[in-house]
Amino acid sequence: MLKKYSPIFLVILFAVIIFTYLQKNNPAINKLLGSKNGEKTKSDEIVIQPTNNIKKTIGQSEKIFLQVDEPKNNITVNNPIVNISGKTTSNAYIFINEQELKADGNGSFSSATTLEEGENYILIVSSDELGNSVEKDILVNLETKQ
8 A cells, every 4th residue: 555655745845845946936826925033035135237337136026907098988989990098117017908019228118000880899908927916998989081
């Protein structure tokens, strides 16, 4: 019976060892699980590095935000193609309905989508590398001249 359960025991033991190693060495897991006894982890420290004569803090996540410049919510247009642009956290992933793109280093993004006659809801989601996200739902009415 001991021979029957030995491989299972070894696999479980191996999994526990791997998880413990990852927990100690991965700042993202430490942040998710929280540091014990209020100890600071490496991801809690602020590191200052000069970039193009500008000092930038690394290690603290910027609060994710989403600003949609165009189109304005609840507008009526007569062109089926509408430009979508705005600003978010630098290098964030942007999802516009089913289209995926990435914001540039300044957080700017721009794309176009095709509307159907009537009400069109455009869902814009911004997501960072840590899994934080924010979304906005924009209503655009398309009324073509007949």
